[in-house]
Amino acid sequence: SRKIPLICTEEQVKIVWVEEDPKEIIQSVYECIERTCEKLHQLKIDISNIKAVGVTNQRETTLVWDKETGEPLYNAIVWLDLRTQSTVEGLINKTPGQNKNHLKHKTGLPISTYFSAVKLRWLLDNVDEVRQAVLSERAMFGTVDSWIIWCLTGGRNGGVHCTDVTNASRTMLFNIHTMDWDPELCRYFDVPMEILPKVRSSSEIYGWMVSSDNLHCLFCNPVCVCLGDQSAALVGQMCFKEGQAKNTYGTGCFLLKNTGTKPVMSDHGLLTTVAYKMGKEEPACYALEGSVAIAGAVVRWLKDNMGIVQSSSEIETLAAAAGSSYGCYFVPAFSGLYAPYWEPSARGIICGLTQFTNRNHLAFAALEAVCFQTREILEAMNQDSGVPLTMLQVDGGMTSNRLLMQLQADILCMSVVRPTMSETTALGAAMAAGAAEGVEVWNLNPDHLPHITSEKYIPQINCDESEFRFARWKKAVQRAMNWETIEPCCSSNGTYSSIFFFLLLLQKEPTK
Secondary structure, eight states: OOOOOOOOOSSOOEEEEEEEOHHHHHHHHHHHHHHHHHHHHHTTOOGGGOOOEEEEEOSSOEEEEETTTOOBSSOEEOTTOOTTHHHHHHHHHTSGGGOTTTTHHHHSSOSOTTSHHHHHHHHHHHOHHHHHHHHTTOEEEEEHHHHHHHHHTTTTTTOOOEEEHHHHTTSSSEETTTTEEOHHHHHHHTOOGGGSOEEEOSEEEEEEOOOSTTTGGGTTOEEEEEEEHHHHHHHHTTOOSTTOEEEEESSSEEEEEEEETSOOOOSSSOEEEEEEOOSTTSOOEEEEEEEESOSHHHHHIIIIITOSOSSTTHHHHHHHHHOSOTTOEEEOOBTBBOTTTOBTTOOOEEEOOOTTOOHHHHHHHHHHHHHHHHHHHHHHHHHHHSSOOSEEEEESGGGGOHHHHHHHHHHHTSEEEEESSOOHHHHHHHHHHHHSTTTOSSOOOGGGOOOOOEEEEOOOSOHHHHHHHHHHHHHHHHHHTTOOOOSOOBOTTSSBOOOEEEEEEESSOOOO
């Protein structure tokens, strides 16, 4: 990978950098298309039956590329990257009352490292290639969806530079009321509006697949859906009615509740986001969202960093062998805490250890941590909406872990329902593509939706036990708070101690 500049002050700073190679991202898309066509051929299915292509993607992940050469100007900065923490602190300090919710009335979001505007600001401030491309009017900004659609529809030879309302609403540059880029927000972050993609609905024809060595099998198919991954999962779970909700368990954990055509502002640490807009003339629907940075990523940490498990599937076996954490609690605040705290200074903590604690107990505590974080979000969502959920619909890779699903039901004291088809993010993109104007092979009217087979998990412990465990978890969370500071730390000889810098280069795009 290219050399990356490190610019920081003389404080001891611990930074997590998470990047992806944009060329590898688009190459993985080409490989997916090629293998899909090969598989259809093996099954003797005519690929001419494919009528449309939909795109779903990591939200917030930010990249800038050169529209003349088609080359990325830097690696994509991933949603959970923390390099912009000092930028965020500076922005918050400039607001009246140092209020991280200063922009929330327009964006629905707190000022946080999570969102795209601060990542773009970092690129403009730290990467000379990006600055020069902006000055010479060659730069294009986008989240992953914009990059993929631009490449699929021709790239530097007429590629379409667009995004949809769900992705735009995660940038902090988009006004969720006017449904467009906001000049005042762009001035606040000092972002030139000329580099922004055009904002479109989530389901309409943006352009057509071009003929190339990578895309010959889908030549001239319309690209007609763009949905951020969590919105796509909401669609895939068929949560089209106000009050319906789903929780996706991937690298992070994301609980979205459909609030209808009017945005609901949270008083309890949740985000207000655009859920979807199913056509140019259709109204936008909104959602309340609770975002957890680390869910499935904690399993990868146990595997790759600690060697406690040899494979992701092994954690269920280990945790089941323990049957309990025996008082061990794990707060995986590797990237700070997201909803409902929005506290970037928090760091991971494991507490309640005794001489009897073993790796089985740690595995159990890691799974419990995912469930406790979901409960915190669910309680905040019930308070904001005023209508408590009585059942949780779930999806995503982690839901194959049956112990996790049972723990989730126990800790929530409510039923958890997992569809047989758990990859609802991809399903949602396909559903919306087939319903797009100009394609219309089906419609998404609730009366026409099929019945989906599912598996239900019922609570198996009493609520008093659940309350006790949850209270201990919250105590552990408080121990994790305010761990990282920007105060200088001096070594014994009076000089500043060395800077700790962690760089994580992900060779493949992680599931969000």
